[in-house]
Amino acid sequence: MDEYKPNILCFKCNFGWGYLDDKTEVKAIVKNMVPVTCSGKVDTTHILTALKGGADGVLILGCNQGECHFQDGNYQTGKKILLIKKVLTSFGIEPKRVRMVFSIDPDGNKVPMEIEDMRNEISPFGPINIGKCAMAS
């Protein structure tokens, strides 16, 4: 049997990530990619639904702080992520299963690396188990 590979669902901001890439390429390597025009559009419900829907991790690729095309969309989502991590802990879900990256990569070459990097971090957790309840926090 082949070793366990966590499913990562990845949101990427079009303004910072891979807009030069002729879509298909990165798409081919990276499944479950959701391009979005500004990471600020990503809502809590998206992230939770993704985890519920079987994503072992959710990765959000946003622009550098202060370089958001819409002023502060990445900052807004950043705050959400911090809060969501706290909520996930109560649900007994490892907060590291949600990650936000503030950077820029027009060619999108870094995207697969970022995803791999997150995979490595969360694979020890094993597949996500929402039913599981939190022990003393």
Add this chain to the structure above:
Amino acid sequence: MWKTECGGRTRVEPAVKQFLPPCQVQCPINEDIQRTNVLISLLPEDPNAALEGVQQIGDYLYERNPLFTVCGYVCGLCELECNYSSQGGAIRRRLLKRFISDSYTYNLDEKEEFNIIKNKENVAVVGGGPAGLMCAFDLSKRGYRVTVYEASPRLGGALWLIPQYRLPEKVLTAALENLVRIAGIDVKYNMRIGDGKLTLDKLKNEGYKAIFMCRGTPTPRVLTFGKDPLEGQDLSGVMYGHDFLYEVSHGNITKDYFRGQKVTVIGGGNVAFDVARTARRLGAEVSVVCLECENKSSRDGIPADHEEIKGAWEEGIEINYSRGVKKIHGESGIFKKIECPLCTSVFDDAGFNPKFDTDDTMFIEGDVLIITVGSGPDKLALEKEGLLDERGRLAIDPLSLQSKTKEWIFLGGDVRKIGFMVEAMRDGLYAAESIERYMRGLDMHEGRTRAFEAQDIPKSRHYKHEPDVVWIPPEKRMHFQLFERGFTLKEAREEAKRCLTCGPCISCKACISIGLQDELPTVTVHEERCSGCGICTSICYYGSAQMKHVGDNKVKSTTDMFQCKACGMCVVACPTLARELIGCDLETKFNGALAAL
């Protein structure tokens, strides 16, 4: 790869109240600055890959402004209104445009002619300056057969007065020659209207259905004191700035022409400083004398741009503020010195009406006196053509630029009102529109008064300071090469990123043309779901999410579509799903990705 598509061209609707970024409102031809800023900010880091992009951005700019390569060197009007001025310095739009121009200029020669079917009437344009060329370009694109009558042996008009250390000759010539080639415009050189037999009526008889008259201001204004012209302006060693610059640009003046000589320049405008700095580069020791005072912000402040004054000062040019010229002294027909009383005030409520304190008078000696106090139109010619009213002023309708005496004649450019290059270009575009309306028998005015509202500065937590412009140090720049360094690709991307893109998406659409998204989403409010909690107004950076009162002291949120950028922040923040992004494919893509898990 970097690719924009012509899809998503922005439109600036006449006669429609529209929010625009202030730069675009300020620009006389409403160039969509934000859009190209965004595109530049999205250029690839790799210079070669970027070149493609620069080319495409250039093509886009060229379609609406064939002289943008020149503007990039000489015009920074938009920067005056930039929202960012209040927060660390205006976006250096001129340098950004110059960054495009720097490489685009060298592709102009290869640029293909527009493929236009010329099936409309013949139109003559009298004068090959910015106004005329712009008009000819626009009419030609509309399908008119346009002929430009240029008095001199080359196009460009007043543009040639711009010294080459600010505007390289190559940039100018490339722009001018290719413009007429690409737009398929016929040019007749050395044809001075009103000169001998060639009159406007004659042109009309030759079959030109309409004529755009933009002969500029060929006549230098003479120096006066009080009402009367000063004597001594005919002394040897006394000349007029415009003639001087003209000769320099035509290479009729050798370098070191003024070596060892003392040159005095009269005038406080940009042209005067062009003259002074040019003279300096020709070896002269230069001093400027102007009526206006040093404080630019006061009513009597010096009109020349801050950069000009700074440059001149760096280059060792002495500036005598608040001095008039009461008398020009000469000896045996040769200029010696001027007598300069203190100017106590330049303007009063009556307008230009200088007052002097003759008790405080200084003498400035010199070998050469260059008078640069402006220039005016060739009144005689205009009078002969019968284009003036009883009070000797141009008889035209200010909106349509149509002559009140001859409805087939249109006038614009400096001849109408001396101004910046791009203002003349705007006249050209106006005239073109008027001529089209005149030909098609349409109303000359309807829907031409524009109502643009400048967008406020967006709320941001990261305002950045403007980058410094790099000038070659004075001692190293006493020549006619450019003294201002342009942006590198990296600098250009950085500066373009700094742009807050105040303008609404509808006036930009850069993201669409580069394929970041397929269409502009819009935010709708489902009022039946909105509880008026106002969280959307708190989050909105553009002031587009607003509250309105409904009936019994309740509030509901609305979206000002003019200002909204559909960034979706309010949609995410809305706790009751009252706000929705229409035309945003996020949900579809998300569900797709979810299904693929």
Add this chain to the structure above:
Amino acid sequence: MSQKITISPITRLEGHGKIEIFLNDKGDVEDAFWQVVELRGFERFCIGRPVEEMTRIVPNICGVCPSAHHMAATKALDQIYGVEPTPAARLIRELEFNAFYIEDHYIHFFFLAAPDFVVGPHGDPKERNILGVIGKVGKEIGLKVIDIRKRNRDIIRHIFSKAPHPEGGLPGGVPRGFTEEERRTVKETADLSLEFAQFAVKLFKDLVLENKESLALITDEAYKLKTYYMSLVDDDNKVTFYDGKVKVITPDGKEFAKFDPVDYVDHIGEWVEPWTYIRLTHLKKLGWSGLVEGDKTSLYRVAPLARLNVADGMKTPLAQKEAEMMFEVLGGKPAHNTLAMHWARLICALQAAEHNVMIANDPLLTSKDIRNMDFKMTGKGVGCVEAPRGTLFHHYETDEKGILTKANLIVATQNNAGPICMSVKKAAQAFVKGPDVKEGFLNMVEMAFRAYDPCLSCATHALPGEMPLSVSIRDSKGEVIRAIERGV
């Protein structure tokens, strides 16, 4: 051949449980168990919550006596944040608590208990409910009950938002006070309540004492149980509800212990049995005696009768008179007659009503000084009140940020759990003789149970809600025998 008796659910009690009655070969009751069948875990899932939120969470332990939990939590907050409520705040809290006593005791008596006395244990089951009661005593009285209840719940609502779930008790205060105009309404309610309280006691006496059968029931040996008793008493050893010391007396009425609620851990033990989810409280110092009564027992009882047994007397004159009369009828203190709880309950309600008349006339009631925010975090609090169904303990501990790290709750019905088991067994032994049982007799078993007004949603603070309390009678082989169908 085996027959089957089932009655389910046991009705008219705020909560569910399960009674198993075992017969021996002779068909006599050999054993009986009362089981509580759920666990909710409030003590655990409140961990990690900001402790000031407890006053908004614990009322959900029970929708019947939420005010008790809410008040206990509020008092625990005072200690955790090291603040004394302002005098006005304390007054307002007592007002609310008394109002709660009134509405709670009357809903129990008229909706749950009265049918047995008014309609009679053998009455038609269809009639044996509040509507039946109203039918007997007259609609206007039914409306009066409803009106009194409504008015007193309005007081609760005014201070703590929702009567079924009062919320918002704050450390050192209350969220809302009274204006002069509002005070007038309070006074009106208090006066009417007092009037009604006197009427209710009278009604009980008319119905019960004038009625041989009922009186016999109350004094019947089958409904007696000799245990220790526990209750809060004030400094003069009088019955008190909002605050006081915990006093315990022996089955023959001597003082066994008197302690500050903070030390409850030293005195109260909770025994775990495999056959019920409820923990059986007992007096720690005596050790677990098992389910026995008399001198050997370590079990104690709480609730109205216990209050009257433990205290030297009532706080208020009218109530005091009634109490004296009750003990006279029952033959002195302590009274072990389980069914006398109903009587005692009405007397407690009377004290609450009298007390509220005093409060309503106290000018302090309209003071604006209703919050003391001079916090000194102590990190520990034991909130204790005398709830309608008995002494109630809320014990919280927090970290320095006031986040709950530990919670332990001992609630009224839990204190009575053991005794309830025994009362039911005793009643069963008395009234169930062999498989051939009249429905009315089974109801009399239920009455033993109902007297405690056991609130299982409380008792199962550890467990959600309730399930039907079903009584099944099993023969020596454990087979369920004989069925009587009712209501069809």
Add this chain to the structure above:
Amino acid sequence: MAVKPKVAIYWLGGCGGCDEAIVDLNEAILHVANAVDIVLWPVAMDFKYSSIEKMNDGEITLSLLHGNVRNSEHAEMAMLLRRKSQLVLSFGACANYGGTPALANFRSKKDIFDWVYRDSPTVVNPKGTYPQTISEVNGKTLILPEIFDHVYALNQVIDVDYYLPGCPPPPDLILNAVSAVLSGKLPPKGTTLSPHMAMCDACERNKTKPFKLEIKEMKRIHEVEMDNETCFLAKGVICMGPATRSGCGNTCVSTNTPCRGCFGPVSHSCDSGAKFLSAIASLLQAENDDQVERVVDTVVDPAGYFYRFTQAASILHKFDENKNRRCP
């Protein structure tokens, strides 16, 4: 005379507050009692549930079920009444979204048992006894139901026709619901019988919310002096109002107590907690980027606030639609 419609009232894993709420109808309850034939109401009436079993399917016109589902009895009762009833009204926060007791889903059953029967300070349990589903006591076998390790909302166990929110639902909404059934004037199935707007719409305090609301630090309710007109969020106190359905009559906010969301999400919203999280996050403002974490940390126990009443129905803990309703 015409047959009165049969009505059953039953509580599952609840606290009984909903029954109290029905009693709170006060006089009106007598009229209702006249108009309908209450066939089951354990808390107040003497009818037996074996008689329910005897009924024909759909014989009961309306069943009001309150409380969540925590053990097999709950599930069985819910299913029985579903079978016998034409309409099932999910009554109150517990039935609708799990209610406060659903916070138990944040912990494990074992964790709860260990504390209650072993670790809590008052426990005396030398033999380490835990309650058993089957136990022998001097030769007698006693049975206890198995407790699920998860708390479920009613519609996760049976099909529900209408929802009545609140902890507990207020009398006026109860009356409207009942009379809607009696008069047969029923909205589409699945409707929540309450105003669909969020609290702020009905909240007097909303006026005082600033145009640009920025929260630099979350305050806790006991830390602030509350007056009776200022918006709680404006004072930096968490109030679930913006994400919570209205109709409660503003009972809490009018007693200077912020909303905790017992009415659950508004229509169209699946998870009020998640949406409120987004809203709050957007209001939090940090001076600079390294302050963000500190500011967010002033929101203590977000899960406990955002899911106070709706944990069981939250995105993370509800059932996936594609799976069939299952009853563990």
